[in-house]
Amino acid sequence: MAFEPPQRLVRALGETAPTGDDWLEKLPETAQQAVAVRELAVERVQVPGGRSSLVVLVRLPDGTPAVLKLAPPRARPESERAALAHWDGRGAVRLLEAPGSLSPSSSPSTPSGAGGVLLLERLHPDVSVRSLPEAKSMLEAAGTLRRLWVEPPAGHAFETVAERTGRQAEAMRASADAEALPLVDAALAVREQLLAASPEARLLHGTFRQSKVLAGERSPWLAVGPDPVVGECAFDLARLVRDRVEDLIASPSGPATTRRRIKRLAESLDVDQERLRGWTLFRAVESGVRARRVGRGQDAELLLEFAGWL
Numbered sequence: 001m002a003f004e005p006p007q008r009l010v011r012a013l014g015e016t017a018p019t020g021d022d023w024l025e026k027l028p029e030t031a032q033q034a035v036a037v038r039e040l041a042v043e044r045v046q047v048p049g050g051r052s053s054l055v056v057l058v059r060l061p062d063g064t065p066a067v068l069k070l071a072p073p074r075a076r077p078e079s080e081r082a083a084l085a086h087w088d089g090r091g092a093v094r095l096l097e098a099p100g101s102l103s104p105s106s107s108p109s110t111p112s113g114a115g116g117v118l119l120l121e122r123l124h125p126d127v128s129v130r131s132l133p134e135a136k137s138m139l140e141a142a143g144t145l146r147r148l149w150v151e152p153p154a155g156h157a158f159e160t161v162a163e164r165t166g167r168q169a170e171a172m173r174a175s176a177d178a179e180a181l182p183l184v185d186a187a188l189a190v191r192e193q194l195l196a197a198s199p200e201a202r203l204l205h206g207t208f209r210q211s212k213v214l215a216g217e218r219s220p221w222l223a224v225g226p227d228p229v230v231g232e233c234a235f236d237l238a239r240l241v242r243d244r245v246e247d248l249i250a251s252p253s254g255p256a257t258t259r260r261r262i263k264r265l266a267e268s269l270d271v272d273q274e275r276l277r278g279w280t281l282f283r284a285v286e287s288g289v290r291a292r293r294v295g296r297g298q299d300a301e302l303l304l305e306f307a308g309w310l
Contacts, residue, residue: 003027003028003031003032003045003054003056004028004045005024005027005045005049005054006045006046006047006048006049006054007048008048008049008050008051009024009049009050009051009052009053009054010024012051012052013051013052013072015294015295015296016074016294018074021072023072023073024072027054027070030070030117031054031056031068031070034068034070034117035056035058035068038060038068038119039061040058040059040060040061040066040068041058041059042056042057042058043056043057043058043059044056044057045057046067046125050225052071052072052075052225053069053070053071053072053075053077053225054069054070054071055067055068055069055125056068056069056070057122057125060096064122065122066096066119066120066121066122067093067119067120067121067122067123067125068117068118068119068120069117069118069119069120070116070117070118071116071118072116073116075116075227076159076227077116077117077118078116079157079158079159079227079228080118080225080226080227080228081095081118082153082156082157082158082228083158083203083226083228084118084120084226085098086150086152086153086203087148087150087203089121089218089222090147090148090150091144091145091146091147091148091219091222091223092147092148092205092222092223092224092226093120093121093123093214093216093222093223093224094120094121095118095119095120096119096120096121097118097119120224121216123214123215123216123217123222123224124214124215124216125214127214127215128210128211128212128213128214128215129141129144129210129213129214129215129221130210130211130243130244134244137210138210138240138243138261138264138265139268140213140220140221141208141209141210141213141221141240141243142237142240142265142268142269143221144213144221144222144223145205145208145223145236145237145240145269146269148203148204148205148208148223148226148236149202149203149204149233149236150202150203151202151203152201152202152203152230153203156203156230158203158228158229158230159228159229159230160201160229160230160231161195161198161201161204161229161230161231161232161235162195162198162231164206164229165191165195165235165282165286168286168290169188169191169286171286171289171290171293172184172187172188172285172286172289173188175289175290175292175293176289177292180285180288180289180292180304183285183288183304183307183308184285184289186281186285187281187282187285187286187307188282190278190281190282191278191282193278194232194234194275194278194279194282198231198232199232199233199234199272199275200232201230201231201232202230202231202232202233203228203230204228204229204230204231204233204235204236205223205226205227205228205236206226206227206228206229206236207225207226207227207239208223208226208236208237208239208240209239209240209243210240210243210244212224212225212226232275233269233271234266234271234272234275234276234278234279235279235283237265237266237269237271237276237279238276238279238280238282238283239283240265241258241261241262241265241276241280242258242280242283242284242303242306245302245303245306246302248306249302249305249306254306254309255309258306258309258310259309262276262277262280277310280310281307281310284303284304284306284307284310285303285304285307287299287303288300288301288302288303288304288306288307289304291303
């Protein structure tokens, strides 16, 4: 079978590919090898798929449905593997290969996870929590997120919120145009305030939103696709606040709806409301500036308008 990456993935990775990166070019061969070493039966490539990895629906040698996920190094797949192993299916998709394990048919020198390959339990890839009415979808998404907020493993190597947002802050300063500069200044100032007195750190999903919560068999809803980070819970919840941002911007009551959403989410998950507002501002501005930098002008306008409400 030809493992052609979906155009959505090609476009997204093309925006961030470092000079000389050939991961996409080698992807079909990498997928073939990953399938062969595990003796998997391929059903299909998931389309349109995600923006950072190739997702292939497969079956294990015993017929069990599964998912093979292949991601480039810049998507930090080994960090995702470590987080999924730590959660061990609690609130998140289950990893079917332990970190460092070998598939039964592979040689001792061939790690089953080499090259950013993850073998995962099969959820329902076309059914996310976004299919529910908004109030219900927010409730279910928040409940799923709460289950992920656990103590990180001892001696972990996960990036911290301070480290991640530090990198992002540098990029924001370097690429902000005059129009976005007031929002960038506000976002950078609120980051400094938030980091000055941060609550207890937890292992966070890192990129949580409604589309990252899929229907499952052993649990109604499970999270997928983490970019894990260690820090305060308000940082993780902030991305959920702006979910369905297109609908918020299109609504005359968008600003009021956003304020109510912050209040309800903060109260339901025992998060400080002002800290949630602050991280929501930072993350929206960072995403907006990054979108403008890579040429996604419409996305940038939506995100920066949303940030202006905060």
